[in-house]
Amino acid sequence: MKLEVHLEGVSGSKTRVVELQREGERFQITLDGQPVNADAIEIAPNTISVILDGQSFVIHATPSLDDKLKLQCGPHEFSAEIVDPRVWRGRKQGALEAEGRQQITAPMPGKVIRLLVAAGDSVEAGQGLVVVEAMKMQNEIKSPKNGKVERLLVKEGQNVNAGDVLAWVE
């Protein structure tokens, strides 16, 4: 099976092509067309041991809500999007769109306790937009860019879930 893996991590974003061919209990693996000396096995649910040229790695895989696979390898984290040619899925268009316009989401469930800006306000990168309280702590959700608040989608007192869109900054 040949897969495209879009990986994002410490050294930026890359697309790799992986081919896994089952051979008995193991797989023959090629990476970007080159055979690699790798032995990969899932040793516990979502825990994968990879021995690559003798180096031992353990990778923890967590499917995330945005349809990506979060990978933890020791202190390093990656986010992977996997394209399986056997399953046709329209590619996301979000990546391009997001360049100019940023969607601000709640990183965790909580309650909106204060709005710090109004729609139409100019904001700077790092400026607080909304205060969300969770686990007795108040947390400012900040603007990721200089721009203008296009829309605010929440009200004070409103409960939000992780991933809920709070605002758009253009």
Add this chain to the structure above:
Amino acid sequence: MKLEVHLEGVSGSKTRVVELQREGERFQITLDGQPVNADAIEIAPNTISVILDGQSFVIHATPSLDDKLKLQCGPHEFSAEIVDPRVWRGRKQGALEAEGRQQITAPMPGKVIRLLVAAGDSVEAGQGLVVVEAMKMQNEIKSPKNGKVERLLVKEGQNVNAGDVLAWVE
């Protein structure tokens, strides 16, 4: 849902009738027709917390190969067979039959390295029948009763799996 639970444990074997009625996220529970003050919840896969009259218990449930549910509650172990009236299943006949005749099974996978008796031999309870080697240790499988070896189903050098029948003692 009303269930019959046949429990075997330290204090012998019993049949209890449990009724669970869902009420929101919890269950209303009756035991042998009496309502009990119990709150039961599965807090992790196969790990069940029961608070019964304020006493906190944690029970680990493991389905076993003989269609029974093994229950571990602290140092205590029980084996439960559950009869669900919604699912008709013929009751096992093994229990009666076994009174006179004992089936000797391998308690774990290994290799038969020696037969200590032959079919037709008279044996005493506790007498060794077969030696099975596993993890570099040799283990004598003993007769559970006085009687006669009816059949031997394995040969020296043969690999056996857990639960494989080794012999019958009549």
Add this chain to the structure above:
Amino acid sequence: MFKKILIANRGEIAVRILRACRELGIKNVAVFSEVDRTAPHVRLADEAYSIGPAASRESYLRIDKLMDVARRTGCDALHPGYGFLAENPALPRACSDAGMTFIGPSAEAMEMMGAKTSGKQLARRSEVPTVPGTDEAIENPEEAQSLARSMGYPVLLKAIAGGGGKGMRVVPTDAEFAGAWRDAASEALNAFGDPRLFLEKYLIGPRHIEVQIFADAHGRVVSLGERECSIQRRHQKVVEEAPSPVVTPELRKKMGEAAVRLARAGGYTNAGTVEFLVDADLNFYFLEVNTRLQVEHPVTEQVTGLDLVKLQIAIAAGHRLPFAWEAITPRGNAMEVRLYAEDPDNNFFPSPGKILSRHAPTGPGIRLDEGVYEGYTVPLEYDPLLSKLIAWGNSREETIARLRRALDEYTITGIRTNVSLFRRILAEPEFLRGEFHTKWLDELLARPSPPATPPRPGTEDASVIAAALWHTTRANSAANVNRTTSAEPSRWKSQGRRQQLDRTP
């Protein structure tokens, strides 16, 4: 000794206390709020009772409900843990009214020593150094300046009516005093309509070092040595160690004696902590008293070998502090990190949720005081402390090496944790040299992150391969599902996600 103890707390500290009860052969009773039904302290306790909704003030802060459970279950003592009601004098009073023993100081000692102002007054009376300065306004600037000279610069001017930094000035030298006084007074007048000022010695880069004391009901008070707690993020301790890398045997003796003097003066019993600020010249100044067990008590346990919770219980039961304990000499070095469900890459935003998998470090020199398990959902209503990871070693270097090793082994999926914060702190040369103060971590975090350590060669390739393997095995099983079910589209993603998210029914 007690027969049954009510543990009026939750999380790792409730687990810590019930383990001590179990080891002493004392029955224990846990309480829990609605969202804590699946919490570890409920799981491990002998008995457990619901005391109401998630909000603390409707459950863990309700003295009436605690007393009701205690009465119904026949408890003869109550342990408050830390936080919640632990420093509220109404709780020991309620215990006393109910004929139960409160495992901690008396309500009176709590009031006298726990409150900042009365604690400070007690310190002065017991000749325990406090930060030099005046509590009351000085009308005459010249008088103030001569006082500043006698204390030594820098000094801090503060508005009597002040707050929020208004009317506050650090004065580095005598030459700048008059101007700073004028500015501060005028700012105070503008801000509060009151120009009056007082002054305090300004401590540069002070350390937070605290002394663990124990006092029995028979007049014996001992110090069990100090803990270094200067590594704080926004006034919240995150790394603690014992002994402090800067405390000399002489200073230890002086601080210990001061702490014991204070406890005696306050008629204190049971465990308490006297917090000090220590300046660069190793002068120490009383800060406040915590009239309870500290979160960071394990580092003292690891170097002294004592079980502080058992000691609290014994003292509350009227036992004497054994003589031998006064002579305890700390051995080696212990360090604790507080593992929180929070996202260090996103301004330490709380990250509650379900722990999908967990691999905890073990082995020599490693202790874990846990408040979670695999499959547990960390609730959003409380402090997101997951566990405390404590390392012990023969030297500070060995302790840090073990802590690093343990952090490398520690993995948790499903929620974010602050593990990377500790990796960063434990790699900082200043930290390794023991050169830091209470603002050090905030300053460190204000600086741009250092370039990420490049991963070991192959890490990225291995991760790509792991992702592909993960996908392949799920894609195949999803295909199997498709064959046996209807033609309804079934994607591996929802399949994989369900496996992850729904492992607990």
Add this chain to the structure above:
Amino acid sequence: MFKKILIANRGEIAVRILRACRELGIKNVAVFSEVDRTAPHVRLADEAYSIGPAASRESYLRIDKLMDVARRTGCDALHPGYGFLAENPALPRACSDAGMTFIGPSAEAMEMMGAKTSGKQLARRSEVPTVPGTDEAIENPEEAQSLARSMGYPVLLKAIAGGGGKGMRVVPTDAEFAGAWRDAASEALNAFGDPRLFLEKYLIGPRHIEVQIFADAHGRVVSLGERECSIQRRHQKVVEEAPSPVVTPELRKKMGEAAVRLARAGGYTNAGTVEFLVDADLNFYFLEVNTRLQVEHPVTEQVTGLDLVKLQIAIAAGHRLPFAWEAITPRGNAMEVRLYAEDPDNNFFPSPGKILSRHAPTGPGIRLDEGVYEGYTVPLEYDPLLSKLIAWGNSREETIARLRRALDEYTITGIRTNVSLFRRILAEPEFLRGEFHTKWLDELLARPSPPATPPRPGTEDASVIAAALWHTTRANSAANVNRTTSAEPSRWKSQGRRQQLDRTP
């Protein structure tokens, strides 16, 4: 210091060694047989290489393969752990030929001290007491009897050609000597065609107590105190502790000096253990030397604070034993239990298989040296040691209380373990008083089991409710599956079992 160490072992000891490497900043290389691909030591190592089939003699016992991996990966040292090749002099020789350092004694010291007969001879030469008696046949019964009188009764007669108990007699008193001699000689003649006998002092209820020694390459040899290892099942240690409940400071000094004398005489370097039998009068007799790290080394680590594996590595790298370590005084008491995958209700039959779930104890005073994880399949090819659980406490009583508490918290499903054996031992009054010997546990297990402790009231009801809840939630989800799939019968049992057994693909 070394750059990279090959760990020529598996299981918990391989994990123990690689953790030490990691803490020292030394790269580590693991090796594994075909069935050990998923083993914890492979998972945690920096590098890992396959060395062949499951059978030890084709993998872990193959010096050529180990040397090949070491050469290819550029290792400059090798740690053998315990078992496998750890006491085979061919391994240090092969290391030396390959220009690598063997972390352990020299091949010569291993040969001289490790072999029973040469070890005993060395002990005699170094004035270390051995069990009194003759190694050679005594022709004359009268001569034998007078020797027996001088040694004191009871004595043991043994056939020179003997084995399997034939021609062996315990002689309790002088009056019985002549008859016993006659019977034993005639039995020996019948069994082996050789009537010759020798005799030894018969020790009644001896203890097995061993001394941990360390020797550097610069002539310094130290004792780190003793371990009590008398709790054995069929000559296999299952519980170990330090210090021994019967060893006095004087005896500790004498045994330590004897052990050091022996090590010096044998030109020993690195870690070693001198095993003694100790009789009821606290006389000690040399048994043998183990020229390697012991399974039970953690109890010494917990009371001395030393990391013995790091010490082994430092000494192998030519470092000197620091002076301070000679003055180490043990603190408190440590006890280890060996958790095995075996079924105590079925004659300790090995019980390998997949660990379906696991909840390990943590908290104060608890150390776990692990060789397993949740989801791991314990292979049937090797010693079924899962983990070592070690408790430390201020007193033996506290240590035992902590160990009990930890055993109560420890749960594992999918395989059987010997946890209940330890619950039983830790409840025996004789054990608690420290009154036991090397046959004590076998005698205990030969007695009928005591009536099972009745479970806490409600245990049975709670278990029944849990079973019903378990069934109900599965039955419902199975019903859901049935609705969406074809009419093919699907039973909850296979459903539930699949969930359990197939969690790892």
